[in-house]
Amino acid sequence: MPETPRRTHRLPGSRYGNRPTMKDVAARAGVGLKTVSRVVNGEPGVTPETERRVQEAIEALGFRRNDSARVLRKGRTSSVGLVLEDLADPFYGPLSRAVEEVARAHGALLINGSSAEDAEREQELVLALCARRVDGLVVIPAGDDHRYLEPELRAGVATVFVDRPAGRIDADVVVSDNYGGARDGVAHLIAHGHRRIGFIGDMPGIHTASERLRGYRAAMEDAGIPVEDSWMSLGVTDPGRVRRATEEMLSRPDPVTAVFTGNNRVTVTVIRVLSERSRPVALVGFDDIELADLLRPGLTVVAQDSAALGRTAAERLFRQLDGDPLAPERIELPTKLITRGSGELPPAD
């Protein structure tokens, strides 16, 4: 019987091709498997001469350690998952980058996915990440019930929610002061003489949308202004819907003289609508926008620091991973009112 080793499979579906393994390197260098492992991982206890032979074999074969195997044995994947709403939304760019930088500083890679504002897709993604055994999870939730995460949390998957809180479970959350920011923004319009102020926001089921609406109501109440139903419109951020809502508020017999917009996408559409009309309407938007300073008038906004949201969340995540047994906490980051002109226009009537 020939004693060629019997390799169970080398199927066409395999993507490993014929990658060399530590065993192959060991054979070529004439050393034991463990010695190769030591060299690859820079562990001590290898003579320079042995190390040289192993290095030579590694290069000759083009060996690259298979981290899948390593992960299986070590129990840590050195990767974190980030689930957000839409990778293409500029709001999440700095946030993603900040999470990546913190992960990188801890030697971890980032696995990234969009929920498309769909609770089911969020869950699917989160569970796929858990199956990959990411060490931690940063989630901008689309859904409002995260009990599906309970077994994962018990199993030790570090988790931080960002931008919006978790639903029906106790978990760390990092959010902006949506309520206070919106209240300040609307109060700013009131201070400039407005009383009929519209609010155009995102879907009411989204936490940030309802918090900002609450801020709007609070500012109006503080000023003793009764709010009319027709001044508020919540719904999808689709340009068509936002356009109709804006035009409706501006076309009533008693039109609003100012608008507060609930997020960056709404703001962009409202600016377009306002730019087509002759009568000036004041505008304050939640979220800053690139080039906001170059518009005429400049756009006044309530800015949140999306990079700080990501950084804070990721740092918290790694503190959990470093073993600090932390009680779930809610961290709120301040917003900042940036005045550039559009929010300082006086009422047109």
Place this chain on the structure above:
Amino acid sequence: MPETPRRTHRLPGSRYGNRPTMKDVAARAGVGLKTVSRVVNGEPGVTPETERRVQEAIEALGFRRNDSARVLRKGRTSSVGLVLEDLADPFYGPLSRAVEEVARAHGALLINGSSAEDAEREQELVLALCARRVDGLVVIPAGDDHRYLEPELRAGVATVFVDRPAGRIDADVVVSDNYGGARDGVAHLIAHGHRRIGFIGDMPGIHTASERLRGYRAAMEDAGIPVEDSWMSLGVTDPGRVRRATEEMLSRPDPVTAVFTGNNRVTVTVIRVLSERSRPVALVGFDDIELADLLRPGLTVVAQDSAALGRTAAERLFRQLDGDPLAPERIELPTKLITRGSGELPPAD
């Protein structure tokens, strides 16, 4: 001797906590390991009654399959790596999203990272992704020598370069028509009467930057206009550098009457500089920008379709993975001139 199973390790560093395995599920359901595997993977050949018992055990224990182990055996990770320059750059948002969508359609996750325009960091990231055995790689290269990828390519890692070509290796590449786009944009300025036209671009080592400069030169030559050295400035996209370059071109005795900018970041800074000056200067920018239509004048651009770049690259990647033995190809996507006002301003003198 007690016959408690000897578990080699359950170290504090382990993040798996005490996650149940298929073995645990099998024991609880009173079936073999393979039967659990069948149920988890929806394979046929399990009686409904057995399946029920297994499902019960799965839920009672909170079992979730460990894909790390699966990957090790199967040889495919169902993940693709995307290395780009900066996750926070809005240009890459739609590109990332497009790659994600294609990956998702193929059941794969996306691992994402920024090279920060640093060749070493690019290599480090790419190799980390290869060690994780991603099935494929979409790379927006920072460096210009990718021979370090040769062993990986031989081992069957599908690879597509986007936005810029690979250096010193033969690989698929998907790029925009940078040369033609820039040439058309500059020709547009010439058609509107300009002769002294400045070019402000990114670092000359970056392929897109030099291609666009080449397009600029070609358009000028076609029109018989000798280009002066002082009309061209290439360098980092840092606002300070771009501002100085712009101001210099505008302050000479014979100032340029129009500027062509080499990418979105440069454009933004140049708009700021021009908006501070009284004399109008025409501007055409490479890359479209959100709100470009709302500026006064509207911004004329040479737009590339960044989502199409990502989609095309990812589709090509999965065709490679599906086993088509494809010869490396260069795919060029067209750009589009969008006129909005700034590029149609006549020369000021």
Place this chain on the structure above:
DNA sequence: CTGAAAGCGCTTACAG
């Protein structure tokens, strides 16, 4: 300083 054996949690290839 070095290496053989066991094991991480799955899937593969069989055999019953």
Place this chain on the structure above:
DNA sequence: CTGAAAGCGCTTACAG
């Protein structure tokens, strides 16, 4: 329809 054994490519825990 069901399951025991072997193996994926590493690291762990030892022993020499």
